[in-house]
Amino acid sequence: MKIKDLCEKLNADVHATGDPERDVTKAAAGDLLSFIIGTVSEGSAWITIQAHLNVAAVAVLKDIPVIILASGRKAPPDLIERCRTENICVASVSESIFGTCKRLSDLGING
Amino acid sequence: MAAPVCMEYRIEGNNFMVAGTASNNIKNTLKMLGIQSDVCRRAAVIAYEAEINLVIHANGGILKAVISEDKLEISTEDEGPGIPDIDQAMTEGYTTASNQAREMGFGAGMGLPNIKRNSDLFEIESTPGVGTKLISTVFFNK
Numbered sequence: 001m002k003i004k005d006l007c008e009k010l011n012a013d014v015h016a017t018g019d020p021e022r023d024v025t026k027a028a029a030g031d032l033l034s035f036i037i038g039t040v041s042e043g044s045a046w047i048t049i050q051a052h053l054n055v056a057a058v059a060v061l062k063d064i065p066v067i068i069l070a071s072g073r074k075a076p077p078d079l080i081e082r083c084r085t086e087n088i089c090v091a092s093v094s095e096s097i098f099g100t101c102k103r104l105s106d107l108g109i110n111g
Numbered sequence: 112m113a114a115p116v117c118m119e120y121r122i123e124g125n126n127f128m129v130a131g132t133a134s135n136n137i138k139n140t141l142k143m144l145g146i147q148s149d150v151c152r153r154a155a156v157i158a159y160e161a162e163i164n165l166v167i168h169a170n171g172g173i174l175k176a177v178i179s180e181d182k183l184e185i186s187t188e189d190e191g192p193g194i195p196d197i198d199q200a201m202t203e204g205y206t207t208a209s210n211q212a213r214e215m216g217f218g219a220g221m222g223l224p225n226i227k228r229n230s231d232l233f234e235i236e237s238t239p240g241v242g243t244k245l246i247s248t249v250f251f252n253k
Contacts (some may be wrong), residue, residue, distance in 0.1 A: 032219035034163075036190075038228070050216040057131030060153050075143055078128070 001025070001107060003066050003089050006045065008108055010093050010100065012068065015075045018089030022065050027104050028111060029097050030058050033058050040064065045109065049073050056082040056090075065089060070097040116144065117177040122162055124171035124191075125177040127215055134158035137176045137185070144178065150249055152181055153229040156249045161187045161212045167212045168192070169243065179230035182231075201227065 001009075004020035014063065015102055029046040030036050033054060036046060042063040051073040066089040069075060075083070075090050083090040094102055104110075118140060120133035126127040126146055150242075156177065165172040172189025194200045201223050208218025227233045232248035 031216050032221070033216040034219035034221035035223055037160070038219075038221045038225045042152070043130065046126075052129055052215060053128055054215065054217075057135065057159065060135060061131075061159055098227075 001083075001109060003045075004048055006066065006089040006104075006107070006109070007089065007091050010068065010091070010095075012091035013094045014089065015080045016083040016088065016090045018065055018087050020089070024066060025109060026111065027109050028034060029102070037061060043105070046049075047097050049074055049097065053078050053082060055079060055098050056086060056088060059088050061085050065088065066091070068093055068100060070095060070100050115177050116140070118176045120162075120174045122165040122171050122174050124169065125226075127212070127217075129160055130163055133174050134162045135219060140176075141178065141183070146178070146183070147251065150251055153249055155187065156229045157185050157226050157249070160248070161185060161228045161245060162209065163217060164222050164245075166187055167208050167217050171184075181183045181251055182252070183249045185245070185249075188195060188242065188244050190242040191205060193241055193243055194235075194237040195239050197221075197235055197237060 003022050007014050008072040024045045026041050028040040031048050031050050040062050045066045046064045047068045049071050053067050069092045072094045137158045142153045151154040162174050169189035169191025175186045177184045202225045204220040206218040206220035212218045231250045234246045245249040
């Protein structure tokens with residue numbers, strides 16, 4: 001699914017669009033940065049409640065094209081700026097991590 | 112490649128907001144030099160985790176990357192508190208990170224294991240009260 005469609009289906013508040021046409025087929029959820037670094041498949045969407053600059057650093061490291069901030073977490077300006085520079089989509093959703101994972105799973109995106 | 116390319120960074124302790132800058136720089140330099148992408152990816156993880164360790168555990172230190180003909184060596188040296196039990200520190204899930212670091216998602220207890228997993232050679236030496244030295248090597252064309 002294209003990132004722009006994914007954001008639309010999740011009713012996400014998009015702070016930085018990244019590459020809206022890029023396809024995402026997998027997702028990972030977690031708030032421990034090194035756990036994500038050690039386990040996530042490159043190219044996955046990442047659902048987290050961590051909303052700070054280092055999230056972008058991890059996304060760059062693992063070629064994560066879209067970061068979904070769950071439970072209404074907002075992206076601070078420095079995170080948005082870095083995501084724009086690195087062409088990463090960052091978006092907030094009101095649903096929890098669990099709810100977002102379920103929605104993604106229903107859309108055919110799995111871990 | 113004629114002479115080795117050396118990069119050296121002084122990493123500031125406990126500054127979470129700039130953490131990752133040096134390792135990103137190393138990754139970009141490797142890409143610019145045309146190093147194979149698999150090596151770039153592994154090196155990026157090693158450099159990032161090593162840099163974060165300096166920030167969250169060691170009150171800062173030196174992060175170095177040396178790119179030579181056939182390999183990349185990433186090393187750190189610090190004068191932090193040292194690691195009393197390296198085997199324990201190498202166990203996934205074990206961490207001594209501060210609450211502040213953990214709240215930000217650091218301190219998963221996977222830093223050193225992630226470095227080791229991505230290294231071809233991994234050496235760590237630590238003396239409590241003196242500091243820690245880490246050397247990770249990745250060979251090209253493996």
